[in-house]
Amino acid sequence: MRWAAPARRKALTWAWCVTTLTRSSPLCWERNEANLEEQLAVQINDLTVAYQEKAVLWDVDLDVPQGILMAIVGPNGAGKTTLLKATLGLLPTAAGQVAIFGKPYAEQRRLVGYVPQRGSVDWDFPTSVLDVVMMGNYGKLGWVRRPGAAERKAAEAALEKVGMSDYAQRQISQLSGGQQQRTFLARALVQDAQIYFMDEPFQGVDATTERAIVELLKELRAAGKTVLAVHHDLQTVPEYFDWVTLLNVRRIASGPVAEVFTEDNLRATYGGRVSFLSAARKEAA
Numbered sequence: 001m002r003w004a005a006p007a008r009r010k011a012l013t014w015a016w017c018v019t020t021l022t023r024s025s026p027l028c029w030e031r032n033e034a035n036l037e038e039q040l041a042v043q044i045n046d047l048t049v050a051y052q053e054k055a056v057l058w059d060v061d062l063d064v065p066q067g068i069l070m071a072i073v074g075p076n077g078a079g080k081t082t083l084l085k086a087t088l089g090l091l092p093t094a095a096g097q098v099a100i101f102g103k104p105y106a107e108q109r110r111l112v113g114y115v116p117q118r119g120s121v122d123w124d125f126p127t128s129v130l131d132v133v134m135m136g137n138y139g140k141l142g143w144v145r146r147p148g149a150a151e152r153k154a155a156e157a158a159l160e161k162v163g164m165s166d167y168a169q170r171q172i173s174q175l176s177g178g179q180q181q182r183t184f185l186a187r188a189l190v191q192d193a194q195i196y197f198m199d200e201p202f203q204g205v206d207a208t209t210e211r212a213i214v215e216l217l218k219e220l221r222a223a224g225k226t227v228l229a230v231h232h233d234l235q236t237v238p239e240y241f242d243w244v245t246l247l248n249v250r251r252i253a254s255g256p257v258a259e260v261f262t263e264d265n266l267r268a269t270y271g272g273r274v275s276f277l278s279a280a281r282k283e284a285a
Contacts, residue, residue, distance in 0.1 A: 039102050041066040041195050041226040042087065047096030049079070049086050056082050060096070060251045066194075067224045069217050069240070071231040074247035075270050080230045081117065083247060084199050087228075088114060100195065113193030115184050117200050123173050129183050130168040133158055136190030151190075158186040163212060178209030185216060196220065198229040202236075214240055237261060 042064035049057040057079040064070060072080050085091045087098050101111060113136075133155040137147045147155075159165045162182040167175065172183065181201060188196055202210055217240065220227055231237065237244055237257060244261050245254040246269040253260040253268075 039066070040064060040099070041068075041101060042228065043099040043102070044087060045097045047083070047086060047098065048094040049082050049091060050094045055094075056249065057086065058250050060247075062245060062251060062254055064226065064228060064243075066226050067221060068243045069221050069227045069229070070243040070245060071229055071237050071241040072245045072247060073231055073234060073237065073269070074252075078248045078269075080247055081199055084197055084228065084230055088112075088197055110191065111194040113188035113191040113196040115181075115188050115196065115198040115201055118177060118180050118184070118204065120199075121180070121184075123175070123180060125172065128169050128171060129159070129164060129175070129179075130155060132172060132183055133186045133190055136187040154190050154192075155186070158189040159183075161189060162186045162216065176206070178205040181205050182209060182212065185213065189216075193225070195226040196228070198227060200230050200232065202231065202233065234266075 040063050042062065044060055044062040047057055047060040047062075048055060056077075060083065062083075072083060074080050082091060086093050089098075130152075134147050134151060136158070137151040137154065156165065156168065159168055162185050164179065164182050164186060167179060167183075172180065175183065181204075185201070188198075201213055205213070217227055217229075221242075229241070231241070238261065242257055243255060244257050246252040246260065246265050248269050248271075253262075253265040
């Protein structure tokens with residue numbers, strides 16, 4: 001497809017099929033990219049997603065600067081996971097454009113890492129922890145070249161970083177929830193991405209794994225990486241993230257936690273049911 005040239009963007013449609021452990025594998029990613037005057041990690045314009053003629057995301061605009069940790073929060077059914085998947089091209093969109101680092105995916109395919117929800121993964125698939133992490137190399141190698149010693153070393157280093165070295169040869173079906181999440185984080189680290197999309201990375205993990213994930217996020221930010229994470233625990237937003245997007249089908253607000261994580265915005269997002277959120281708001285003040 002050739003580039004179009006509106007006032008501030010150029011559009012490109014690209015596709016990439018990637019085999020993974022998700023039940024819908026192989027996944028074919030098809031995306032609209034934009035080349036913007038201002039460099040942003042992610043820019044979403046007028047994004048609408050509908051299921052059976054019902055909008056689950058409506059006219060969403062979102063600018064994500066580089067080098068931040070952003071939580072995406074909202075009530076059940078707000079479209080949080082849908083936003084993430086639509087941004088990654090895993091769901092069809094009714095309207096809108098998405099740009100990642102302002103360039104076509106063909107030039108940037110190594111720069112994006114994805115950590116899906118654990119519930120979307122077939123954990124009975126007969127493979128080891130190390131093999132799963134090694135899959136993170138395929139974006140760099142393509143599907144013809146096979147991983148070698150260097151890729152194995154990178155996978156082992158990623159497992160050590162998330163505290164999973166002792167489980168490298170264990171079957172993934174034998175892992176706890178926290179161990180499963182660490183395995184997928186290690187796979188994302190092997191990609192050496194510049195931006196990471198994480199869907200509920202803290203869901204169902206033990207306290208030790210949660211602390212390990214927090215430290216990993218901080219390290220990624222210190223290295224200039226960008227993280228967008230669907231998150232459900234409002235109490236921990238001010239502690240774990242520096243930016244937040246509040247979503248309820250539409251984007252309610254987005255920006256630094258200290259500026260947009262307000263009681264008014266929370267009420268607008270959760271329909272006034274925010275009495276239990278007062279402590280979270282105090283933490284952000």
